[in-house]
Amino acid sequence: MSETADPSATKDLYRETVFLPKTSFPMRGNLPTREPEILARWAETGLDAAIARKDAGRPVFTLHDGPPYANGHLHIGHALNKILKDVINRAHRMAGYAVRYVPGWDCHGLPIEWRIEEQYRKAGRDKDAVPLLDFRAECRAYAQTWLDTQAAEFKRLGVQADWSHRYATMDFASEAAIVGEIGKFLLNGSLYRGLRPVMWSPVEKTALAEAEIEYHDHTSTTIFVAFPFVHDATPGQALEDVSAVIWTTTPWTIPGNRAIAYGPDITYAVVRVDGTVDGAALRDGAKILIAEGLIGAVCEAAGITAHHVLYTLPGSALEGSVAAHPLRGQGYDFEVPLLGGAFVTTDAGTGLVHMAPAHGPDDFVLSRLHGVEVPELVEGDGRYADWVPLFAGTHVFKAADPVCEALAAAMQTANEQDDSPSGLVARASLTHSYPHSWRSRAPIIYRATPQWFIAMDGETELRTHALEALEDVTFVPEQARNRLTSMVAGRPDWCISRQRAWGVPIAVFVEKRSGDVLRDPAVMERIVAAFRAEGADAWYTSPPARFLGEGRNPDDYEQVFDIVDVWFESGSTHAFVLGPDGLHFPADLYLEGSDQHRGWFQASLLESVGTRGVAPFRALVTNGFVLDEQGRKMSKSLGNVVAPQDVNDSLGADILRLWVMNSDTNEDLRIGKEILKQQGELYRRLRNTLRWLLGALDGFTEDERVPYAELPELERWVLHRLGELGGLVARAVETHEWVGVYPALHGFCATDLSAFYFDVRKDALYCDAPNDLKRRAARTVLDHLHRCLCTWLAPVLVFTAEEAWSARFGTAESVHLQDFPDLPTHWHDPVLAERWMSLRAVRRILTTEIEVARREGLIGAALQAAIELPLSEAEAALFAGVDWAELAIVSGVDVLVIPGSASLYLDEAGTGEPHGPPVVRVASGEKCARCWKVLDEVGQHAAHPTLCLRCAGVVESATS
Incomplete structure (x- = not known):
């Protein structure tokens, strides 16, 4: 270095030659603001249409949506269920399947009637004075309002679906299909009217289904x-x-x-x-x-x-x-x-x-x-x-x-x-x-009234066939099988009638003279056709002769005006959703809360087996209920309700999605401020991992890529770990068992990458020459890491993964149009994994000793240290070729092989006494002004006397 050179200029020159991370991906997520912007961009660019085009020709995966009730804002249970479905759908799409997810809603029944009647009571109106069709119209409008509201709230959660073709049980086509399903039970002889005691609500004046019951003291x-x-x-x-x-x-x-x-x-x-x-x-x-x-x-x-x-x-x-x-x-x-x-x-x-x-x-x-x-x-x-x-x-x-x-x-x-x-x-x-x-929260009674039933036994043997169908169904978790099968085995005949006004009528006629129900396919065809054109209101506006046809006197028949149980309606959704337009029947998967074993799962099973002879699903996945942080049921009176809308506005939907996938969804889940705060910390670690990857990959090109055979051992170990995680994700896609997958991904990012691999490779990435094999190898692996992590995280962190992908590749192509990487099988190297498990165990001992030396004031930073590392002959053989200084991030390590000593780090013992522990001392030499290592060689390069030889060479190359 010239004696007249400006030291500050030289210092700046050295700073500029250090390849520090550089990225536009910000440290702070600012999700409540950024997520709606990303949603708007997806809508503007037509992402859903692009996904549909990409899916064309692929094998189909169908998750049939159990319809939530169009009656109020979404609660946290809705969010849990819909997020879990969305993760599974997105993961299947990225695993190579065509996924068309059609969301749906239950729109009929007592809860909506109850709300309209509440409005009447508050306004002092007499419900019985309101014309029936006017009342039904008010119910329809009410349901539509909440359907639209819930759809917007689901979209804000990042749920991808065919929203423009959603289904609703109150659609005319749906009502026609539902009455057609009733007709199938009518015509096969299993629908009958009988006097039986049923669960009855005196407050709501109607029969109730088992799934509409909750138990209180x-x-x-x-x-x-x-x-x-x-x-x-x-x-x-x-x-x-x-x-x-x-x-x-x-x-x-x-x-x-x-x-x-x-x-x-x-x-x-x-x-x-x-x-x-x-x-x-x-x-x-x-x-x-x-x-x-x-x-x-x-x-x-x-x-x-x-x-x-x-x-x-x-x-x-x-x-x-x-x-x-x-x-x-x-x-x-x-x-x-x-x-x-x-x-x-x-x-x-x-x-x-x-x-x-x-x-x-x-x-x-x-x-x-x-x-x-x-x-x-x-x-x-x-x-x-x-x-x-x-x-x-x-x-x-x-x-x-x-x-x-x-x-x-x-x-x-x-x-x-x-x-x-x-x-x-x-x-x-x-x-x-x-x-x-569960609606009025009032006690119920058993009351014998004439009701419409579907026989569980008798000629159709519905119970027997339903239990046989369940034998071929996969349950997640498996213990849920016993719950559903025992319920089917022990249930009485299915009471499907309700004494209300808002719903699909049990559109049948009963001969007054004999009391026999009319079982005529032509009559049923006319009813279905009318419902398809005009909706279920046609049953109330049309004269009976329209349906009975010529040759029958309407005065001889009773027209039934009971409506069908909403569980029969939702259990029929497979009939008008699955089959056409690239949707499987039976569906690959139904996924709902554990209460649906007595609700939608069971109703769908019985309806499908009764009309088609098969279960409507190949697999059933059950999620638990959401409780507060103390394990209590959420209620407004306790003030412990967590609304998904509030989480979106304060933390972001990705935090809520991460909470779902970090939880054991097979069991009851807990949520609250502290739990969400913890999820925020986990999110920040994942985000920082992505940010560091993006910064370290700045300017990466294919010319830098290093073939697998030339990669250093440490990089091959990282790829082995990637292969293990890829297998974990692939198994989850295949089995629908996602519990533990994303905690494993977070552990990989926090422990294997941030606390180990990134830490070890920072020196090479920041200070080695751009064409150095080790630096190129590290960036090659970082490229794999970025692609894998972005795509693996995309089903869960839908907004963050998009942002991290776009920060590197631009917004022209979404991460949600990518597939999971197809990782080479030769990355799997269990022998290498075993060796690095031992190496990392020794490294933990070294870093512990370094920390002790720092606390005692012997050194100020790890790079001021050198280590004497005694090893047995067996250890030295196993660890041959290891750069311990690089691994421990110190300036030097002297390996001392102690002949005949027993091992401290391996299971096999030597014949002698165990060798001693590592010893930390102050490294000799001077501190390199660029990489900060303390080395004896600093000062040996005439032009750059404050640099080590490696850094001097890089600077020379950069300035030549």
């Missing part, structure tokens, strides 16, 4: 009631002057009692009361029949202080015995037969179960089996009918007191007349889990 009045025997069929007249005692949690069903069930295999005892507490209902000397194993519990509940068992008898001996209703003489003068029931247990109560066949499935089946009457006592609004003795007009949820008072009075009369006990034995309360409507 409810406090019920419990009663023990005595029914005196009037006919004893036991040997030896064992039941003379005896009363059967039942226990129930629904006192309001006592007016509907028509039988008592016993367990044939249960041992019963006739117990005589010998003493009671003051105020007890039973008198001394009273004789009651209860299960032997429940004597103690019943006596305690009834206030019986002394008793003895007169005799015992098997349950089977009760066959043919008859009791009287405890309210006999007051309008309840009928026999109450005792019937054997396998469902009777001694888990609680008395071992005798009161049967109200209109208000319980077991009650109904057993009573019907024995020809017992099924009385219809309760109106649709939950009141006893006007002709019900004693309780006419009383609401069933307010009936506990009047029923108990009547039963108590009956018992008092029986005691005064020294008759067998008849009436209330004891009363208490019980808090237990009870079914409620």
Whole structure:
């Protein structure tokens, strides 16, 4: 260097020759602002159309969208489900499939009716005064408003779909297809009208499906009631002057009692009361029949202080015995037969179960089996009918007191007349889990009404065929198989009718004379055609003759106006979405929350098997529910609701998408401010990885690329790791099991790249000459890393991956038009992986010792250090050729091979004592002004005395 040279100019010259990262990709994501800009660019450039063109001719993958309900803003559960679907769709497209994702909506049914009626109530309007078609039009408009709102919110989440061809159950074509599916069950004989107890909402005045039920704690009045025997069929007249005692949690069903069930295999005892507490209902000397194993519990509940068992008898001996209703003489003068029931247990109560066949499935089946009457006592609004003795007009949820008072009075009369006990034995309360409507949050009842059912058994054997179809379905997670199969195996006939106005009518006719449903294909064809042209309103606006055709008198037929259950509608969506336009039937995948085993999954299965003989899906993926950070259900009252719209506005949709894919979606998930903050940190690490890659690849050209065979060992190890991750992604695409994939990608970026590979290679990338093999090799690998990470992250970080791709290749071609890289199989090198696992273990020991030396003040920075590294002969052989100084990022490493020593770093032990640990000392020499290594060679280059020989050569080359 010339003595007159300007030192500052020389310093600037050296700075300019250091190849520091340079990129337009900013450190801060600013996602709430940048994401809408990217969405606008995609719309402007026609990305969806370009994706469709690219997909042409490829094998098809079809994920059929389960329709959310068009009734309010999206909640976090919607976001979870739709993001998971979007990731799977995008991953399949990038794996070489053609994907046409058609989003859909449920638009009919009670929730929307309920909202319109709420508006009426607030406005003081009478719903019954509104013309039916006007009401249906208001429901349609309401659904359309929320459909449009939700579509916009899904798009903001980055969900790619064929939005212009979305489906909705209220579209005319959909309504026609739904009624056509009803017609198929009609014509194959499995649709019938029957009287059965169904879950009924007195508030909403309609039957409900199992999927519309949720369970909450409810406090019920419990009663023990005595029914005196009037006919004893036991040997030896064992039941003379005896009363059967039942226990129930629904006192309001006592007016509907028509039988008592016993367990044939249960041992019963006739117990005589010998003493009671003051105020007890039973008198001394009273004789009651209860299960032997429940004597103690019943006596305690009834206030019986002394008793003895007169005799015992098997349950089977009760066959043919008859009791009287405890309210006999007051309008309840009928026999109450005792019937054997396998469902009777001694888990609680008395071992005798009161049967109200209109208000319980077991009650109904057993009573019907024995020809017992099924009385219809309760109106649709939950009141006893006007002709019900004693309780006419009383609401069933307010009936506990009047029923108990009547039963108590009956018992008092029986005691005064020294008759067998008849009436209330004891009363208490019980808090237990009870079914409620998920809309009104009000308790429901079982109520027998004429409803339309699809038979699960019988000639069509729907249950059997559905269970057989599930054998060929893949479940993720696999344990979900048991849940769905057990539900199908145990469900009753499918009640598909609802007593409401907004929906697709069960468009059938019933002959008034015979009560038979009309099963005529020509009639059904006319109905479907009318619905296709005019929508379901045609059923209400057209005269019946339009559908019945010539030769039938409309006066001879009842036109049914019940609407079909919305679960039947959504279960029918495969019929009008799948099949045409490049969409598979059966679909490759259905994906919904775990509650849909009793909802959409089951309805779709039964509908498809019933009309086509096959399941509509090849695989079922289930996601869990979203809870708050403490594991609580989200509710406005707790103030713990996380709205996806708020996350978009504050953090960005990519953060929400990353949360989904970093979670175990097979289980219930948690979300909250702290969890989202953690996801933000993970996102920043991923973004910084992409940013560093882009900066280090500035100006990269194909001329720099180094063939695999010439790559240094470290670069080949990185490619091996890429191959492993590529296999992980490929398996996830194939199996739909994505749990753990993106945490693995993040771990790779944070641990293998940022904390190791990038750290080690910064010196070569920043300071080596552009044509140096090591630098070119590193940039070759960085190119692979950028392409792999951008495409692998693209299904999740849809906006960030696009930004990182465009920062290098421009906006002319989106990352979402790329395929996952097809990685060479020869990158897989398990022997190399094993060697580098050991090397990194030693490196961790070295960096720990360096950090200790730094804390103790021996050195200020790692490059001021040199290390003495003792190795055994086995270690030296395994680690031959390793540049330890480069690996540990120090200025020098002296390897000392200790003959005969045992190994510290390998499993195999030597014959001698283990060699010592590495020793950190201050490196000798001077600090290079360009690379900052401390080396003895600094000063040996005359023109650049402050540089090491490597840096001097690079500077010479750059300035020549």
